[in-house]
Amino acid sequence: MKTIFAGSLHPLGIHRVLEPIGAMPQAAWKLNAEPICAENEILCDVEVLNIDSASFTQMRDVCENDPARIGEHIAATVRQRGKQHNAVTGSGGMFIGRVAEVGSRLRDRLALQVGDRIASLVSLTLTPLRIDAVERVDVATGRVWIRGQAVLFETGLWAQLPADIDENVALAVLDVAGAPAQTQRLCKPGQTVVVIGAAGKSGLLTCAHAKARVGAAGRVIGIAHDASTSGAQLLRDAQLVDALVSADARDALAVAQAVETLAPQLADVTINCVNVPGTELSSILCTKDEGIVYFFSMATSFTAAALGAEGVGRDVTMIVGNGYCKNHAQIALQTLRDHPQLRAYFESKYATPV
Numbered sequence: 001m002k003t004i005f006a007g008s009l010h011p012l013g014i015h016r017v018l019e020p021i022g023a024m025p026q027a028a029w030k031l032n033a034e035p036i037c038a039e040n041e042i043l044c045d046v047e048v049l050n051i052d053s054a055s056f057t058q059m060r061d062v063c064e065n066d067p068a069r070i071g072e073h074i075a076a077t078v079r080q081r082g083k084q085h086n087a088v089t090g091s092g093g094m095f096i097g098r099v100a101e102v103g104s105r106l107r108d109r110l111a112l113q114v115g116d117r118i119a120s121l122v123s124l125t126l127t128p129l130r131i132d133a134v135e136r137v138d139v140a141t142g143r144v145w146i147r148g149q150a151v152l153f154e155t156g157l158w159a160q161l162p163a164d165i166d167e168n169v170a171l172a173v174l175d176v177a178g179a180p181a182q183t184q185r186l187c188k189p190g191q192t193v194v195v196i197g198a199a200g201k202s203g204l205l206t207c208a209h210a211k212a213r214v215g216a217a218g219r220v221i222g223i224a225h226d227a228s229t230s231g232a233q234l235l236r237d238a239q240l241v242d243a244l245v246s247a248d249a250r251d252a253l254a255v256a257q258a259v260e261t262l263a264p265q266l267a268d269v270t271i272n273c274v275n276v277p278g279t280e281l282s283s284i285l286c287t288k289d290e291g292i293v294y295f296f297s298m299a300t301s302f303t304a305a306a307l308g309a310e311g312v313g314r315d316v317t318m319i320v321g322n323g324y325c326k327n328h329a330q331i332a333l334q335t336l337r338d339h340p341q342l343r344a345y346f347e348s349k350y351a352t353p354v
C-alpha cells in the first residue's frame, strides 16, 4: 500500500503527528486524519461520538446550548486539529463505529473483522478523526452522531460492543470505565468513602462499587449538586449511598462541613466525579490525613490540587484519574448487569433513540 506518512509507522501513532513534529499524538496540536489505513492501524467508520463531560459542558456554555453551534464547534476543532481535542479543557471522549479496514500487520493478531462494531477506549484527543457531517447533537447527554472516519493505532484500546447492552448505554458507561474499576482497587472494607458528583454517570457507577467494597461496616457519602435529580433519586432508591448531601462542590467549606457532620473522622477515600473546575479543595478538605483523593474529573487542576493540599496542610495521596485500568471495560459493563435499577436508569437516559 502506498504510504502517506513521512517516517516509519509507529505503534503509538507518532507517524500521524503533523504539529509539532516529535510530539506524541495526545500532546500534538495537529494530527494527520487522512482516512487511509496504514499497515499497523484500524480504520473505522464513525457513527457516534461521546464527548467527555467536562469538554461538552464547556462547549455547551460557549455555544449557549445551541446544538447546531455545538456541532459546528466540534466540526471546526476536528478540521483544525485532525482530532476532537478541546483546547480549553484538554479532554476528548470516545466513539462507536464500524471497522472499515484492518491493517495488514494486524489482521492475524486481532480478533477483529471488517464490519465489526466497536467502541474506542482511547481518548479522542489522540484519535485521528475526519468528520464529513455532523448529523445530530444531543445536548442532554453529550452524544454527537456524525458521518466520518477515525483511526486506531496499533496500541489503541477498543472493545467489541456487548450483545446484551444497548450500544449507546455501553458507550456512556465505557467512556467513564476507569472510575468504577479504580474504585474497586482503592476502597477497602469498613472505610468511609465520599463521592463528589455522585449523581452523574461516573459518580453512580463509582457509588455502586464503593458501596460493595466498603460493606456493611463502611459508609458511602454522595455529594450531588441537586438532590432532586433522577440520578440523586436513584442513589437513594437503589441504596448506592448511605447518605446523600446536596452541595455545590466548588464551596469547599460547605462540603467539608457536611462531610464532617456525617463522618467526624472524614473520608478514607474521596472520589471526584464532577465536570466543572474549582472542586479540588472540597475533595481535599473532606479527606482525612493520609487518606486518598482520586481525581477522576477532567476539570481538575494539578496546581490547584497540589497547592491547595499544601495550603491547608493536609497529607493526602492524590491520584490522577487514569482513564485506563486493567479490565475496566468489563468491570464497568458488569456493573449494569449486577444492578438492575442502575441499568434501567442508564437505559432511560442513554439508550438508542427509536
Ligand code: NAP
Pocket: 052, 053, 054, 055, 091, 175, 176, 178, 196, 197, 198, 199, 200, 201, 202, 203, 223, 224, 225, 226, 229, 231, 247, 248, 249, 250, 273, 274, 275, 276, 295, 296, 297, 298, 299, 321, 322, 323, 324
Ligand atoms: P456527568 O455524567 O456529566 O456527571 C457530572 C456530575 O457532576 C453531574 O452529576 C453534575 O451534577 C455534577 N456537578 C457539576 N457541577 C457540580 C457542582 N458544582 N457541585 C456538585 N456537583 C456538580 O459526567 P461524567 O461523564 O460522569 O464525567 C465526570 C468527570 O469525569 C468529568 O470531568 C469528565 O470529564 C471526567 N472523565 C474522566 C475520564 C478519565 O479518564 N479520567 C474519562 C471520562 C470522563 P449536575 O448535572 O446536577 O450539575
